[in-house]
Amino acid sequence: MDNLFSQATPLLMFLLPGFLSAWIFYGLTSHPKPSQFERTVEALVFTFVVHGATKVIKIGLLAIGKIQSLGTWTSDSQTLWSVLLAGLLGVGVAAAVNKDTFHSWLRRRGFTSRTSHPSEWFCILDSNPAYVILQLQDGRRITGWPKEWPVSPSAGQFYVQQPAWITEEGTLVELTTLDGIIIHAADVRWVEVFPKETIEDDKSAKGL
Numbered sequence: 214m215d216n217l218f219s220q221a222t223p224l225l226m227f228l229l230p231g232f233l234s235a236w237i238f239y240g241l242t243s244h245p246k247p248s249q250f251e252r253t254v255e256a257l258v259f260t261f262v263v264h265g266a267t268k269v270i271k272i273g274l275l276a277i278g279k280i281q282s283l284g285t286w287t288s289d290s291q292t293l294w295s296v297l298l299a300g301l302l303g304v305g306v307a308a309a310v311n312k313d314t315f316h317s318w319l320r321r322r323g324f325t326s327r328t329s330h331p332s333e334w335f336c337i338l339d340s341n342p343a344y345v346i347l348q349l350q351d352g353r354r355i356t357g358w359p360k361e362w363p364v365s366p367s368a369g370q371f372y373v374q375q376p377a378w379i380t381e382e383g384t385l386v387e388l389t390t391l392d393g394i395i396i397h398a399a400d401v402r403w404v405e406v407f408p409k410e411t412i413e414d415d416k417s418a419k420g421l
Contacts, residue, residue: 226292230299231260237303242310243364244331263299270294313340331364337406338362346379346405347371347396354379355396363398371396 235256239246246252271286271294284290309315309329316329330336338345338359346356357376363369374393377385388394 227264228256228260230263230295231256231258233296233299234259234263234303234306237300238307238310241304241307242331243335244310245364259299259302263295263302266298266302267291267294270298332366334366335362335364338404341406343406343408345373346407347373348402348405349396350400350402355394356385357393360393366398366401369398371398371401 235252238244247255271291274283275286277283311329313329316325316327319325320327328336328340330339344356345359346354348354355373355376355378357373359371360374361370361372363371372393372395375387376391376394377387379385
């Protein structure tokens with residue numbers, strides 16, 4: 214058992230930066246975690262990027278050390294830089310994905326029409342802040358500001374602030390005593406998205 218552990222430790226230390234980057238990425242984005250195999254492949258990609266960047270830093274520091282000594286490059290230095298770069302890589306990729314940086318650059322050049330968001334549902338609600346009308350499965354309609362929304366239309370909840378029921382006559386019944394209302398995504402048939410001004414003008418026209 215000790216022999217097995219001693220053989221596995223170097224491999225785990227080699228893969229640690231990639232798994233750390235992947236863990237940070239999924240912790241900071243709304244992307245659902247893929248299968249274990251896909252996560253392992255992603256971690257391997259992150260691992261090679263981190264070790265490549267660490268190698269470049271090592272070469273650079275050794276070159277600087279010929280002019281001004283900064284210390285000795287050791288295995289501890291290797292581990293420290295790998296962990297640091299893994300954290301920066303995870304945060305950087307997550308920020309780029311959340312801001313749609315990569316895909317927006319590719320869309321402007323005609324390479325793709327996709328976004329970096331996990332679904333069209335999430336993309337619309339994230340990139341177009343607006344009041345919404347939720348058409349529920351039982352026929353009722355409610356409007357408000359979606360402060361939180363699910364990643365997938367089949368799971369999760371909406372948290373709608375400034376909620377107001379829309380009657381069959383089209384009038385609004387505001388729930389002024391509530392900060393918001395939580396609605397399961399599975400209870401929603403479709404979502405109508407409007408500019409903020411549209412809802413406010415509608416309220417003004419009805420004297421609400």
